[in-house]
Amino acid sequence: MKFLQKDETLCIQCHICEETCAQTFFKSGDREKSSIKIYDEPGEKGEVINVCSQCGECIGICPELAIYRAKNGVVMIDKEKCVGCLMCVGFCPTLSMRIHKEFLEPFKCIACGQCAKQCPTKAIELKNID
Known part of the structure; x- marks a missing residue:
């Protein structure tokens, strides 16, 4: 299973990870389009680095069955099936599902x-x- 491990004691809040993510997936420098979030102060869960843990809790909540676990263990969103109800966003226990005004569907880290x-x-x- 692929996932991102974080050590918040090492984070200097440079936001390079956010910029890289937004550039990789949306060809944009807009950090709001990043699947990872760096808080300058600890966020809602008391953390500095917020990224999907690939827990899979969102899979069963999707009424359209658009969220699934890929063979490599990563939780994925099938954009063809997603209707943008955002139930997964509200349900995510780590607050790692992202939304942006330019997109109907939510997005999340795929551990690239x-x-x-x-x-x-x-x-x-x-x-x-394994």
Whole structure:
């Protein structure tokens, strides 16, 4: 299973990971389009780095069955099936489902690791466990 492991003690809040994510998936420097969120102060869950843990809790809540776990363990959203009801956003226990005014569907981290490659302090690392 692929997931991003975080060490918030190493995070210097440079936001490079957010910029990298937005650029990778939306070809935009708009950090609001990032699937990872860095809080300058601890966020709602008391954390600095917020990213999907790939827990899968959102899978069963989707009425359209648009959310599934891929073979590599990553929770994915099928944009063809998603109707934009945003139930997954409200249900996400880690507050890691993202929305943006330009998109009907929510989006989330798919553990691609691009943010980890760009993190200058290694506060985020891509992990793969069996």
